Amino acid sequence: MYVQVAPSILAADFANLGRAVQHVTTDGADLIHADVMDGHFVPNLTFGAPVIASLKSYTQAPIDAHLMVSEPDRMLESVRAAGASIITVHAEACTHLQRTLADIRALGAEAGVALNPATPETVLDYIMDDFDLVLVMTVNPGFGGQSFIPAMLHKISTVRKKLNERGHRAVRIEVDGGINPVTAAACVKAGASILVAGSFVFGSENPAEAIRQLRGK
Ligand code: DX5
Ligand code: ZN
Numbered sequence: 001m002y003v004q005v006a007p008s009i010l011a012a013d014f015a016n017l018g019r020a021v022q023h024v025t026t027d028g029a030d031l032i033h034a035d036v037m038d039g040h041f042v043p044n045l046t047f048g049a050p051v052i053a054s055l056k057s058y059t060q061a062p063i064d065a066h067l068m069v070s071e072p073d074r075m076l077e078s079v080r081a082a083g084a085s086i087i088t089v090h091a092e093a094c095t096h097l098q099r100t101l102a103d104i105r106a107l108g109a110e111a112g113v114a115l116n117p118a119t120p121e122t123v124l125d126y127i128m129d130d131f132d133l134v135l136v137m138t139v140n141p142g143f144g145g146q147s148f149i150p151a152m153l154h155k156i157s158t159v160r161k162k163l164n165e166r167g168h169r170a171v172r173i174e175v176d177g178g179i180n181p182v183t184a185a186a187c188v189k190a191g192a193s194i195l196v197a198g199s200f201v202f203g204s205e206n207p208a209e210a211i212r213q214l215r216g217k
Contacts, residue, residue, distance in 0.1 A: 001172075001193045002193065003188055003193050003194075003195060003214075003215050003216065004030035004031060004193060004194045004195070005028070005029060005030055005031075005194075005195050005197065005201075005211045005214050005215055006029065006030060006031035006032065006033040006064050006174070006194055006195065006196045006197075007024045007029045007032065007033060007196075007197060007198070007201040007202065007207070007211070008033040008034075008035055008144065008176070008196050008197065008198035008201075008202075009021060009024075009032060009033065009034060009035070009055075009198075009202075010035040010046065010144045010198045011144045011145075011198030011199045011201070011202035011203060012024075012202050014047075017051065017054075017055060017058075018054065018055065018057075018058040019058070020202070021055050021058045021059045022058045022059060023207065024201065024202075024207055024211075025058070025059040025060060025061050026208075027207045027208035027211055028208055028211045028212065029059075029061050029201075029211060030061065030194075031061055031062050031063070031064040031085075031086070031194070032055065032059055032061050032062070032063050032064065033064045033066060033176070033196045033198075034047075034051075034052050034055070034063055034064065034065050034066065034084070035066050035068065036048055036052075036065060036066065036067045036068060036069060036075070036079070037068045037069070037141075037142065038068070038069035038070060040069070040070045041068050041069050041070040041090065041092075041093050041141075042068045042141050042142035043142050044142045044143060048075060048078070048079070049075060049078035049079050049081070049082040050082070052065060052079060052082040052083060052084055053081075053082035053083060055083075056082070056083040062085035062086065063082075063083055063084045063085055063086070064084070064085070064086040064088070064112075064174075064194075064196075065079050065084035065086065065087050065088065066088050066112075066114065066135065066176065066196075067079070067087065067088060067089050067090070067093075068090065068093075068114075068141045068142065069093065070093055071093070072089040072090070072093055072094065072100060073094075073100055073103065076100070076103055076104055076107060077107065080104075080107040080108065080109050084109060085109060085110060086109060086110045086111075086112055086132070086133065087104045087107075087109045087110070087111065087112065088111075088112030088113065088114050088133070088135050088174075089101070089104070089111075089112070089113065089114065090113075090114045090115075090116065090141075091113055091114065091115055091116075091119055091123045091124075092116055092119060097113070097123070097127060098126075098127045098130055101113065101127065101130040101131050102130060105130075105132075110132040110133065111130065111131045111132050111133075112131060112132065112133040112134070112135050112174065113127075113131045113133075113134055113135065114134075114135035114136075114137060114141075114176075115134065115135070115136055115137060115155070116137050116140060116141065117137055117138070117139070117140055117149050117151070117152060121134075121155055121158050121159045121162065124159070124162065125162075128162075128163075128166050128168060129168075131171065132171060132172070133171060133172045133173065133174055133194065134159050134163075134171065134172075134173050134174070135173075135174045135175075135176055135196075136152055136155055136156050136159065136173060136174070136175050136176075136192070137152070137176055137177055138152045138175050138176060138177040138178055138179065138183070138187070139176075139177030139178050140177075141176075141177070144198040144199050145198070145199045146177055146178055147178050148177065148178030148179065148180075148183040149177075149178070152175070153186055153187065153190045154190075156173055156175065156187055156190035156191050156192050157190040157191055159173055159191070160173060160190065160191025160192075161191075172192075172193045172194055173191055173192040173193060173194070174192065174193075174194035174195075174196060175187045175192045175194070175195060175196065176196035177196075179195050179196060179197040179200060179214065180197070180200045180214075181200075181213045181214060181216070184197075184214045184215075184216070185216060188216065195214050195215075197210075197214055200214065201214075
């Protein structure tokens, strides 16, 4: 499976986001990972649909919106209208997760389910036909620059096995938090194929090389 790299703009200079997105696209980013935080579901506040809409003119890469918000249903339409191709919601934030995922697909976006480190993958068992990707959080969401939690490798391989057994080989697993070439290789081995990386890409002197290193080539 082709491994995609999704730089997280959380680690970019917020005063120069357009330029950051433009550069990282030229440097080989497959997706642009946009971390929407509401200061409630997570203890940090970032940006919403208007910023995503502004970024669209700086990149051809699809935008991967990661909604770390308490009531994601309220912003699905605006995030989609802003140009996000993938919309991922947290299982922990959705009372009616199956409906929320159906709503995302009805808007024409790919639907993702994110799982916090403490959330078991069994929440997916009865909604296996309703999402296009699973985002396994490899840190507790809210901040960049945290350390990868090794126990998540078992969750990744369990999700991969479950998907394959149920005939969902095309459903991708995305990993987010503490991703560097070492943790990326372990995640890919366990079954992930989308790697989100904030500090490793934006903190690098050579982001193009950092993206190649993450892909393992
Ligand atoms: C964390 C965010 C991540 C974050 C990753 O809550 O969802 O996307 O930017 O940052 P790094 O790669 O620095 O761990
Ligand atoms: Zn994220």
